[in-house]
Amino acid sequence: MPLALPPTIGKSMADELSIDPWGSSQSTDYSRIIDQFGLQSMQDVDVPNPSRLHRRDVIFAHRDLEFALKEHEKDNLFLYTGCGPSGSIHLGHAMVWKFTKWLQDVLDVDLWFQFTDDEKFLFKDKSFEEIQELMKDNMLDVIALGFNPKKTHFLIDTKHASIMYPEAIKVAKKLTASSIKSCFGLGDSDNVGMFFYTAMQAVPAFLPSILKKKKMACLIPHAIDQDPHFRLTRDILPKLGFFKPASIQCSFLPPLTGVEGKMSSSGDAFIALTDTPEQVKKKINKYAFSGGQDTLEEHRKRGGNPDIDISFQYLRFLFEPDDKKLSKIKSDYRTGKLLSGELKKILIDKINDFLKHHQAEREKAKKKVDQFVLKI
């Protein structure tokens, strides 16, 4: 039977928000997103020791987080997130996964990490072999972020299809073509793998319950563009005897070129986790949108606007852990004491410190992959 979904999620409906796992343009009006898609604001939840991303409203919404935390008290919760291997891992991915690692550390639970190689093959103009190479490479970045190898399980859609496909068809049997069309904006000229795919993305939300033979709660930290998948998953899982997965929505790390939209690894205006210090310096200086004034004199007199300044925003999203220091940078910039070039320099140094450590861990990760990939 068709799912009763509002026709508002999907591609470019006039005057409607567009949230779509595969679109390049995305809405970033987060309070409207909360209203329109029935999310709960993160501000309404009492989180005992909020992460930096909570405090700075980067984590802006959730579904059923209280339920997940209650199940956690009963030792009945796992985490699930994922990676679609279609290019280099950039800071936008790292942000969601660093938050996921924070959650894993705080909650001390298993994390199921899905690699959707099927999805990227079906949706991108890339060969199967290219996607496999990208996936192997992407895994190194995920491991380098420091996930607990004893509690982190990589699920690869194609490699683990013998355990995933039999479950995916149970989801697919309850999903009509029309529900996929209205949820994702797909049409009859799209390929049938695209129609089927969301069923595979639903599986890690209940597979651990099957493997552990008990009905467990699932919490999914994810970037907001994945929400359409998990809305469908939430509709279907109770029909299969599982809990609706809870979720936490991250806003997008913006591209270097401005605060609208999301960072993407197409083009050149993003920071990859494999960039050299020189590349980072060049990219930030060339592309990072500045909220400063046109001339030094004017900047000193009128100050800059941190709200639209990408360098400041990246410090807020990712690179300045200290709230007081961040606050000082903000006021110094706003008053004109801190110049755009100086702000960029702060960011460049922070990013390069992070990448130096990350890239060293990434080298070590090459020997750790087997510890993470689920044994079958």
Add this chain to the structure above:
Amino acid sequence: MPLALPPTIGKSMADELSIDPWGSSQSTDYSRIIDQFGLQSMQDVDVPNPSRLHRRDVIFAHRDLEFALKEHEKDNLFLYTGCGPSGSIHLGHAMVWKFTKWLQDVLDVDLWFQFTDDEKFLFKDKSFEEIQELMKDNMLDVIALGFNPKKTHFLIDTKHASIMYPEAIKVAKKLTASSIKSCFGLGDSDNVGMFFYTAMQAVPAFLPSILKKKKMACLIPHAIDQDPHFRLTRDILPKLGFFKPASIQCSFLPPLTGVEGKMSSSGDAFIALTDTPEQVKKKINKYAFSGGQDTLEEHRKRGGNPDIDISFQYLRFLFEPDDKKLSKIKSDYRTGKLLSGELKKILIDKINDFLKHHQAEREKAKKKVDQFVLKI
């Protein structure tokens, strides 16, 4: 891109033939089927030692059989057929598989035997567990028919998904939703697993080429209702670097109730391979449509019509190996020398002889399953 298929294969187009893997009513006008779907008549092929089913026009059409036989001379051919586990195995299944076994014996080649448990789960109102039970049971009937265990490989769509799903998505990427709609008559209210499924059925037509690392020819003996699947497969495989699969089309073994349509394991008017001698006797006497006259006197005078007599037809399709004996039965029936009851008796005895042997082999098959299921 959409496949340029004529919109004529599919469900109930006015004045068009209906050939559909999942429909209960099927066209049986085989010469029109050959014309409409671009098949080649089997009568145009020179088969050195034709099987009984060839001689009796049960095997009525093919695609690229000459090509397959040429590749066989180069030791570069395998066979592929399958079973959709949704009920008891009946004589209609046995006919196609006995022909397949004949082919395997004559050609001495590998046979890939697919069990489409995903298909039957997605298309039928049955649970996953029910389908698994039926599949285990169906395997015994397949094994009991005498396939060579050294050269016969059971592929189970869900169990072997780790090798099949990665290949199926390569097919799916080249199949649009609209091509599925026009080929199978599916619509937006059908589930997305149904849209995806034909990609899984395509896989055994090229998987052996991948496993053996050489481009091999495939020959698929199948009942005509599976033709829509393999037409799509033939369109796509060359785009993936494989040969178009060749195929041989069997006509339908008719249901007990009359020569139109195909035997189906719904209802009671079929012979299952697990039926007892009493059940066979009862079913044939009760349901088998008779081409005889209403009274003994009239039958002796005017004779019966073997063309519409199910008992005669089953002897032709399956149970009388000797062409001369069959011919004598036919003329004796037509002249009124052989009565309907006598004809039914001949058939009942033949079926029960066959089932006695089959059911003994079926018991032995319980210990042989592991020899057939592909090791992963």
